[in-house]
Amino acid sequence: MQKPKTIIEKIWDQHVVHQEEGKPDLLYIDLHLVHEVTSPQAFEGLRMNDRKVRRPDLTYATMDHNVPTIHRHIIKDQISKTQMDTLKSNCEEFGVPLADIDHPDQGIVHVIGPELGLTQPGKTIVCGDSHTSTHGAFGALAFGIGTSEVEHVLATQTIWQAPPKTLNVKVNGKLGKGITAKDLILAIIGKYGVRFGTGYVVEYTGEAIRSLSMEGRMTVCNMSIEAGARAGLISPDDITVEFLRGRRHVPKGEVFEKVAKEWKALATDAGATYDATVEINADEVEPQVTWGTNPGMCIPVSGSVPNPEDAKTANGKDEINRALEYMGLEAGQPISSVKIDHVFIGSCTNSRLSDLTRAAEIVKGHKVKSGIRAMVVPGSHSVKKAAEAEGLDQIFKEAGFEWREAGCSMCLGMNDDIVPAGERCASTSNRNFEGRQGAGARTHLVSPEMAAAAAIEGHFVDVRKFSIPTA
Amino acid sequence: MEPIRVHEGRVYPLNRSNIDTDQIIPKQFLKRISRQGFGQFLFFNWRFDNEGNPRPDFSLNDPKYQHASILVAGENFGCGSSREHAPWALLDYGFKVIIAPSFADIFNNNCTKNGILPVQLTEEETQLLMDRADNENDYTLKVDLENKRVYDSIDFEASFDLPEYPREMLLNGWDEIGVTLTYADKIDQFEAKKQTL
Incomplete structure (x- = not known):
């Protein structure tokens, strides 16, 4: 019988392009999300070296950090405007799909990925933004990267990564009435501090996590980085599957049922072990x-x-x-x-x-x-x-x-x-x-x-x- | 990027833990579309008051630390936002080496991609270096990446760990994308296999 594995190990193993002694693994990236603030220097790097975006079809851009939330087209700050215009021209030049300020799909990159069904279980997802960990709520391995890495992923659709240590954050029992996912993740960080996750990928487990809606799971995974963890994820289950059913970028009909089975099979095996475990009792959270x-x-x-x-x-x-x-x-x-x-x-x-x-x-x-x-x-x-x-x-x-x-x-x-x-x-x-x-x-x-x-x-x-x- | 093998320079101690990248470079300076010119904004809200005048109580404004190129700080340096503008600002200001008891993961990566050497020493060692930089005038350190050692001219000597991959990148100043593209056939094979699944 195969050794029981965590979802983290399963996703990792499915994405290793190249492995060699003394080097990190070369990992394939399934989805690269892009926004206006951390991408201009990356596109400029491609241009300077006469490189292309390897997989524009696996890349998706939007504008979120700088955009006005009132009087959409009166951008007083010319530098902000330049940054948005630059994203638009970069996406046109390199063939990257873009939901710009006028697009019906525009929004915060970590909100629209799941909304459009781009975010799916088992995917490796990166974005030049530390809150990319949000997508881990779906059982994806999702982490924030810097601009040099953005350029690297644009050019190669891969990233060099040392296999992470795994950390089980186990939430025992149920959250009390009126207690939210936000209270839970703040309480976890309050208890264990802002660096206990450094060097780890976190999996959140336990009854309270299973009971959370997908929105609640996204709130929890979103703040993994505030504990130092680049990525935090939750094994997929029926709640994950039902959230994704019918979304635009998700397969339809029989194919969906087949894919949904594969997604659920990614869940951490019974008996799998982690490099470390911390626990919190949900009923103590205020x-x-x-x-x-x-x-x-x-x-x-x-x-x-x-x-x-x-x-x-x-x-x-x-x-x-x-x-x-x-x-x-x-x-x-x-x-x-x-x-x-x-x-x-x-x-x-x-x-x-x-x-x-x-x-x-x-x-x-x-x-x-x-x-x-x-x-x-x-x-x-x-x-x-x-x-x-x-x-x-x-x-x-x-x-x-x-x-x-x-x-x-x-x-x-x-x-x-x-x-x-x-x-x-x-x-x-x-x-x-x-x-x-x-x-x-x-x-x-x-x-x-x-x-x-x-x-x-x-x-x-x-x-x-x-x-x-x-x- | 510039290779880094042995670096010798003046030390600037910043005795705080959990220095996040919002402090290293505040959000209002992330709007530029080039990699250059961020040094003037380094630690902006700590360095300057609301009128833009240097705050005399912030130590980086002390002439004693002018031209420092080695920053020594408390644990979890570079936590928070993934903004690579943080290492760009540090490098542009003149910092080539950062020493701390621990670094945030994304920041650590961003440093090694830009020719900044992150050196992890123990809390006792970093505390000692910060105290010496505080007390001495023109306190300097020598950081030898080839042998993974740090020395001062008094009696300090310590070794540090750095995985082989970032060490080689830093020693040679390699363009990582260029290296990865030599594996293009493996990426092609991976994609072809994925297609048939």
Whole structure:
């Protein structure tokens, strides 16, 4: 009998083009996603060396990082415009399909890949973006790469990679009522820190993971990189198959049934072993809020901002002190007492239809607290249309939220959607780094439900205690 | 890229952990479409105040560290975004070697593709180097990639590990795509086999 294998090993073995002693493996790439910020230098490199894109049919580009989410065609920043125009001309020159700013398929690259069915179990997927790990939710081996590697994949459809170590993140039991995938992944990073995944590919396993929707799984896998892991994935099951059924780039009819069987067979074998395992009990997870300047600096909404004196090392103490100073918080302050100025619901972590639906349920019948600027930025044009068909835009707008066009927006503020210095944002995005949402901006990462409730109350509240009106 | 065999240079200590690529180069500078000219934006929000004046309390602005080419920092250096603008900014500013107890994976890769040598030493060793750079004037290190060793002129000597593949790339300054294209027939075979499945 064959040795039991993890899904990571199975996908790896199916993609090795060349193996030799003293070298990483040469790995074939099934899908290369491209956006405007990390690709111009790669296309320029091809041009300089008179090279072609080997497989434009396995490459797909969109514009997301820079695009305005309002007044789509008034791009004040000429350098942003140049970057978008450059992507367009590069895609034309090299024959790469592109969903540009006017295209009905435009959206955040990690939202549209799954939406179009480009993302499929068993594929190797890369993109010049660290949140490529999102696609791992489908049982794909998906990881972020730098621009030199983008150029390498464009030219060769391969990448040199040393076989990764495998890490099982096992989530025991069930998540409590009102606890989301976002709370789970923040709690995992809060417990084990921002580097426990470095050098590993993570597989998320356990009952709580199996119970998550595909959107929830994408939220979890999306933030693998915040734990240091380039890739994080989940073995495919019926939930995966049903999500993909009927999507544009997925086979139809009998072929689909055959492929679906192959997908499910990729799941990690019983008895397969990992290089390391960490565990967390789902029933311990509360709604999470980050207080500091990396995603590991996170506490339950019932908790208080840590005291530097409690740090175990001098460096740890410095780190907490610096974060408190940047965030404008006091040690020991209850996080629920922190007042916010902005609310951002969006990003590749939490901008899918179900994210918006759940936030809208909280918002319905309420008003955004006076003085708070709140915005919803759907992850893709399709998400926006679907949300509008369900009337979610009306719920948000009536409450006082701005309803925008699709893009990365305030997650990193490369367009005009910026949090001003010293102001505080409850954000459904993935990074609370210094200056991430704008120089001097203070970011608190939360779930869409928690962001919605904070918008109404003006500070963080336990969304489970938030009364939903009986209309 | 420029090959790197032995590098000797001034050390700049940045005693912080988890320095993410948003700090190395903030998002507002990612809009350029060339690889050059990013050094002026390195650590921008730490180096400059809101008016664009150098912050005197940020150590890289200390004349003592002018022309430093070896950066020593805390663990998990380069975490976060995959932006290769981070190594481009470091290189353009003049850094050829980065020493830390650990590096983020994508950043580590991005360095070796651009001729920057990432050297992993222990926490004790990096702490000692940072302390010496802090206390001495013009503290320099010699980093020998051929023998995978680091020395100072006092008594420090340590060895480091680097997998053979990136080491060879750095030593020779190879164009990786050129190397891979010598395997084009294997890629063709792989694709042909995939087609018949």
